[in-house]
Amino acid sequence: MSTRSRPQWMRTTLVALALGFVAILGYARDATTDLQKKFDAIVERLDKAEKEFAKTFEDAKDDDERDALREKRPGEEFIPDFQAFAREAKGNDLAAKAWMKVAGISADFGRKADALEAVDTLLSDYAKSPSIENLPGLISRNLNRFLGKEKTDAALRTLIEKSPHKNVVAPALFSCASTIMGDKKASPERIAEARAMMERLQKEFPDVKPARGASYAAMAEGVLFEIDNLQIGKVAPDFETIDENGVKFKLSDYRGKVVVLDFWGMW
Template sequence: MIRILASCCLIAFLSVSQGVCQDQADAKNPAEAKQITAQIRKVNLEFRAEDQKLFKKFQAAGQEEKQKILRETRPALMKKYALQLWELAEQHRNTPHAVEALALALPLNGRDLELKNQIQDRLVEDHIDDKGLVPAISAFSRDAKLLKRLVEESKSREVRGVAAYYDAQRLKGRGLTEKNADTVIPAMEKIQKEYGDIELVMAGGRSQGKLGKLIENELFSFRNLRIGKEAPEIAAEDLDGVEFKLSDYRGKVVVLDFWGDW
């Protein structure tokens, strides 16, 4: 369990951190903008390198040492680099570089609640109207009060849409059910109508897709793929190349085996 947890932590962070620091040319001083971006990238890359070393140490460690790495060593390492990113954000406050550095720092708070709140407050205080805030919103996706503030106060349509989406996800909890459907589905349909064209961008610039399509998939699953529902039509070819439809087997017991090769 510990090995799996640590692996997931490392993979999740690396996927978040890759590609975050793209050059953002400052119209007034492009050279200075590139230099600031390089500083943010340097801190980011240094953390990734140190984290990889720690992960290798974790793999070779005994059970007691593994516990120490998870509870003490890695949180301390994360906090160290979060503070460096915080300092860069403070040096370049109210610039695109600041929101970039803060978005990177937020998940690296090292379980320090005070530091997490400090970074989060600065992000919202300085960048509530900046669509660059979008990749950081997932870090406080469980904070109903903050999400509501973003939806109601932000001048950025992207921020409002993504905050509304995460708030609907918060209401949904572990999944759409008959108990929460009356509350969640209207909220999702409203987001789909008003913000469906907005992309859900994560830290690192990774797009999860447009909000409208994400919601469409969730609603389709809820309405059509639950236990007791009639299976949607499937048209394909069998192993011999003969075309078939799922409805051809109506009234018979059918086992559907979904698999893939990566």
């Protein structure tokens, strides 16, 4: 042993102190830790079921077998577990996470009543939670069919107003503005409002990104380009590109012809 090492009693004391500290911390966090463990256990069971399903799905021989499997995909049976947990954990942020699971799975399985309960609870009790950054997208893309146009809009506005988290407000602004712009019957006033939301996104939240892909601000730029330049009645902005033979061409080369542009793929 090196002569520079601390005496035995000092090391023992340090270890004892450290252990004591951990124990005190542990005691204070006990309730939350219990809930966390419970929540993790449900998520783990769901993950396991999904992984097993993915494997079976990969091994399926043909489309018929895959279609039959799809009917049996896991998820729905976990709704009651997450609901029960969310009620038990009421007030804790884990409850927000559990309601998010309920909302997501319910949307996926077409369970309207469960989906609406989850959204209503999230909006009334957990609108300030940092764990609901996926809620705006879920509302505008999946839950909108249960909520209808007006409630979808109101739900997104609630998040914009109430949430103190940029990771929630930014997607809420983007979803709200996109929903308005996707509405063919939207009035010019509403379109103008959607534009203001997109501009606010670029000014206030230039760096907020979803889990994958470009920032909301970059997506907003795309949407604004679409409103400004790609509406019926506007001259289509020119675009230069390369065809399948490596030949450059421009959209404006086709003036004098009726042109159909088809953005497509076989994938």
